Structures are given as structure tokens and as C-alpha cells.
Amino acid sequence: MQNQLTVFNTLSRTKEKFEPINKGLVGLYVCGPTVYSDVHLGNCRTFISFDLIYRYLLHLGFKVRYVRNITDAGHLEGDRDEGDDKFTKKAKLEQLEPMEIVQKYTLGFHDVMREFNNLPPSIEPTATGHICEQIEMIKEIISKEYAYEINGTVYFDVEKYNKEFPYGQLTNRKLEDLLEGTRELSGQDEKRGRLDFALWIGAKKETLMRWPSPWGWGFPGWHIECSAMSSKYLGNTFDIHGGGMDLQATHHTNEIAQSQACNHKSPVKYWMHTNMLTVNGVRMSKSAGNGFLPGELFTGNHPLLEKGYSPMGVRFFMMQTHYRSTLDFSNDALQASEKGYARLMASIKTLENLKTSDTSTSSIKDLEKSCYAAMNDDFNAPILVANLFEGARIINSVNDGKETISAEDLDQLKKIMHDFVFDVLGLRPESSNSSKDKALQGVMDVILDIRKEIKAKKDFAASDKLRDDLKKINITIKDTKDGATWSIEE
RNA sequence: GGUCCUGUGGCCGAGUGGCUAGGCUGAGCUCUGCAAAAGCUCCUACUGCGGUUCGAAUCCGCACGGGACCUCCA
Numbered sequence A: 001m002q003n004q005l006t007v008f009n010t011l012s013r014t015k016e017k018f019e020p021i022n023k024g025l026v027g028l029y030v031c032g033p034t035v036y037s038d039v040h041l042g043n044c045r046t047f048i049s050f051d052l053i054y055r056y057l058l059h060l061g062f063k064v065r066y067v068r069n070i071t072d073a074g075h076l077e078g079d080r081d082e083g084d085d086k087f088t089k090k091a092k093l094e095q096l097e098p099m100e101i102v103q104k105y106t107l108g109f110h111d112v113m114r115e116f117n118n119l120p121p122s123i124e125p126t127a128t129g130h131i132c133e134q135i136e137m138i139k140e141i142i143s144k145e146y147a148y149e150i151n152g153t154v155y156f157d158v159e160k161y162n163k164e165f166p167y168g169q170l171t172n173r174k175l176e177d178l179l180e181g182t183r184e185l186s187g188q189d190e191k192r193g194r195l196d197f198a199l200w201i202g203a204k205k206e207t208l209m210r211w212p213s214p215w216g217w218g219f220p221g222w223h224i225e226c227s228a229m230s231s232k233y234l235g236n237t238f239d240i241h242g243g244g245m246d247l248q249a250t251h252h253t254n255e256i257a258q259s260q261a262c263n264h265k266s267p268v269k270y271w272m273h274t275n276m277l278t279v280n281g282v283r284m285s286k287s288a289g290n291g292f293l294p295g296e297l298f299t300g301n302h303p304l305l306e307k308g309y310s311p312m313g314v315r316f317f318m319m320q321t322h323y324r325s326t327l328d329f330s331n332d333a334l335q336a337s338e339k340g341y342a343r344l345m346a347s348i349k350t351l352e353n354l355k356t357s358d359t360s361t362s363s364i365k366d367l368e369k370s371c372y373a374a375m376n377d378d379f380n381a382p383i384l385v386a387n388l389f390e391g392a393r394i395i396n397s398v399n400d401g402k403e404t405i406s407a408e409d410l411d412q413l414k415k416i417m418h419d420f421v422f423d424v425l426g427l428r429p430e431s432s433n434s435s436k437d438k439a440l441q442g443v444m445d446v447i448l449d450i451r452k453e454i455k456a457k458k459d460f461a462a463s464d465k466l467r468d469d470l471k472k473i474n475i476t477i478k479d480t481k482d483g484a485t486w487s488i489e490e
Numbered sequence B: 001g002g003u004c005c006u007g008u009g010g011c012c013g014a015g016u017g018g019c020u021a022g023g024c025u026g027a028g029c030u031c032u033g034c035a036a037a038a039g040c041u042c043c044u045a046c047u048g049c050g051g052u053u054c055g056a057a058u059c060c061g062c063a064c065g066g067g068a069c070c071u072c073c074a
Helices: A041-059 A086-094 A098-115 A128-143 A158-164 A175-180 A222-234 A245-263 A294-299 A311-319 A331-351 A364-376 A381-399 A407-424 A435-456 A460-472
Strands: A006-009 A014-017 A025-030 A063-068 A147-150 A153-156 A197-202 A218-220 A238-244 A268-274 A277-279 A327-329 A475-480 A483-488
Touching: A006 A268, A025 A041, A025 A222, A041 A063, A041 A238, A041 A268, A041 A277, A041 A294, A041 A311, A041 A407, A063 A222, A086 A098, A098 A294, A128 A147, A128 A153, A128 A197, A128 A218, A128 A222, A128 A245, A153 A245, A158 A175, A158 A245, A197 A222, A218 A222, A222 A238, A222 A245, A238 A245, A245 A268, A294 A311, A311 A331, A311 A381, A327 A331, A331 A381, A331 A407, A364 A381, A364 A407, A381 A407, A435 A460, A435 A475, A435 A483, A460 A475
Parallel strands: A025 A063, A025 A238, A238 A268, A277 A327
Antiparallel strands: A006 A014, A147 A153, A153 A197, A197 A218, A475 A483
């Protein structure tokens, strides 16, 4: 394995050496989407960031079990542990069965993930598929006396828990401070502590999604599903748990509390949190009205968008920012990275036809080292991208005859570029092999051949007209000393 | 109010106590019938004020600006 991977652990707020609990194996859990509406671009960023992490771990040779859940039940609208869950609300709104809502948005989510070329996780468990596991876990927490039941609803006793475990460790907060920031219990509240949260919520007569439990009919609280499913598939303590930074303070804090209360073990060795996508400096979210959907992004059909952007262009855009930094969206930034992406991909095409020499003028070994060093430093994709552009520079220089490369180094360079661009960054050349494309290739061969003859007769007016006319339909002709090439823009 | 993060060149964005990523844009040059592409060069930054240091954009303090979380949210 290429040197030592380090990861930034939210628990310690430092970069730590990555050493999996079981040598060669990695358990990775990422909080997935709540499928009651379309995912927006901000949601996608998190999943793309973890796709990069997953891909690099695979590239390093780890056997990774990647679990990413689908939340399809048990998510309340507000913080009061009362009212409808999100699915019931949406189902009533759209006059559908809750599970129709779930199905619709799950399929949509998968489509978007595929567009962005995200690898599917090893297991994608759903909350509704693991009601029994959640009930068992709640029973266990009650038996250890960290939870109590009132009128069919089970609450986690945060203050009691905090006497034995540090409740706010993930966000470096003390219980007293947390209590200060919370509103007083209102007369309607039945829970004992202001920070107590629901593990199981008793169904009201209008609740559509409900299951039987020892406490009557009801549905699970939001946090318990991740605790139950992660421990089921990855064990009571596993390597990496990830999610967006917005989940850190509440969701993940409560997850730790539940698992700790149940198993008396810290559930996760490395907590990893990805930063937010912003628009004009403000976090993209549905409530802020500044979010847009991947579909709108691809077509450009949104007031904030000047044009459509390809999924791979967007993915590359995200790869130029570290996952722990906020990424500000703008048309300018996106268009800039689209161009850079095109240049990088063009160089990879060029790479296939490079001529070799006896010696190399650039050190391919150093390039490789730099690529691994970048990724080993907490998955620093922006530095990796910078290095890949150095690779592009070498490729183009060799192609221009300004530098040379040995056959051995060329093989190595090909491997580096392919491994990192396609396998690690997960970029995919927008290629297709349809019969239409093959026909177009044939047609262009004929046209370029005719143009070559025209040029040989020095009829530049005619050859330029041909080139200009093709340009009008977005086909670019480039004359090089080895003949002409063509490509389709956008 | 509490807990944090952050402020980098025209734009986007990395970053280490000294050797100053990368992309995009702009200007120039080379190459070329021209164009395009490509390569090279240039425009060389670190919010402000103090402090530590031989030396700080990088460490510390203060100020100002931006943001996140503390309520559902990737």
C-alpha cells in the first residue's frame, strides 16, 4: 500500500493515521437520504464526497463494506416529537400511499447517483425493513435504564446518560451549554428532559405508517435506525461513520448515545463529516429556496443557472474542493471547471497515441508519489487534481515533441492517469458506442479525407469554409502536423 | 446568547513557519497557410492592527467581515 492514509476524525478534531479495526477490512457507514422529496445538489455533494472516499479505499486494496441507509420512515417534521412524520405528510399532500412516496423518491435518488457515476453501496438498508432490529435495540436501552416510556412513546434520557458518558463530545459541547440553548419544556411536553429525544413514537389515529411494538402501535424515531442498522451490518464498533456536517450535532450525537447506552462501546472509530454546498455564501437548502435539483442543473432550467452542466463537469467541479471545505456554487466557477475538465480529458485521449523515446524528461515516479501523497492526506482531491494537470502538461509536451517519455514510463503514466481520473475521482468519459456514433465517425473520416485533398491543392478558402461550417454545428476541426482531428463541443 | 468554522491574486480554490498548488480569465511569445489546440512567460495574493520568531498568509491576541450548528435538513 502506498504509504500511510490519514483521515480527519471529528472526535479528535485532528488528522489521524487510518488503521482499520480488522486489517485489510473497512466498515463504512454513511447516512443516506430521507426519501420524501427529491435530493438537491447539496445532498449530492455529500454522497459524491463519500464516493471518492469509498473509491480510494478500494483503490488502496481495502475490502470495504459500504452501508448507506435509506430513511423511509420515522422522520418527524419538527423537533417536538409530535405531529406527522414526513412521509405521512407528503402522502396526504400528493394523495398517495406513503410507500409510493418512498418508492418514487428512492428511484429518483438512484437515478441521480448513477448520473454522477457514484458506485452503489454494498448494502442499502431501509428503516422500514429493520423495524424489529430497532425495537430490539430500544428494549435493550430501556433495560439498561437509559430510556423511559410515556403513553406509548419511548424517550432517551440524555441527562442520565450524560452522567456516565460525554453526550456532546462530537461537537465539543457540555450538557449545561446545550441545555441553555434549548427552550423550556412546554406544558404539552411529556418528556422529562429538554434534550431527551424519541426512540419510538406512539401512533396517533391519523398516522399512516405504523408498526406494533411492546409500547403499542407506532413508528421509530429518526436516530435509532442508523444505530440499529450500522451495528447489524458492521458490528458494534466499526471504522468510519460519515455524513453531512449538519448531522453532527443532533443525529450523530444521538446515535453515539444510543449505541453507547446499548453496548457500552463507542460505535465508531473515525467520524467523518463533509461540508456544505453554498450558494452566494449561504447553505443550499430547501427552506432557503436556493436549492436546485440535479435535473435542473443538467438542463439549465432554473433561474440561478445560466446554462446546463454535465454531471461529470459538476463532479469534477466538486473534486476541486476539499470535502471539509464549503463549496460555493456559481456559474463562473462551474464553467471554469468545465473547461479544465475538458482539457484534462483531452490529454487522456492524447495519451493513447503518444510516441516513446529512450529516455524521459519528466519524472513519472514523482508524479505518482505526489498523487498518493495528496489522497493519503485526508483525501485531498484538489491537490490530486493539480497533480493530474501536471500529468496533462507532460502528455501535451511529449505530444508536441517538446519532451520525451520512455515506453516504461508511458505505461506507468497511463496507469496513473486512468487509476486516478477514472477509478478514484470517478470521472467517466462521455463516450458511447452506438451505431449512430460509429456512422458519424465514418462520415467524419470521409470529410477529413476530402478536406485533406482540398488543402493539398492549397484551396484554403474551401477548406476553411468546411471547417467554419462544421464549427457552426459544434464540430471542431484541429489541423495538426500529423493530420486533422475532430471533436464535438459540449 | 452558547459551540465552532472561515476571510488567499480578476474569479474558483489548495497550502506548509522560510523554498510562494492547480484550474479559469486576461496579455505576450512559440508553433501554424490561417484558425484551433498545445507549450512557455507575465499580471504573484494571503481582511486590518498588534505580538511571538532570525523569519509568518501559515502560531498567539484583538478588531472587523462571512458562515454553520444549537429546531427538520447531506
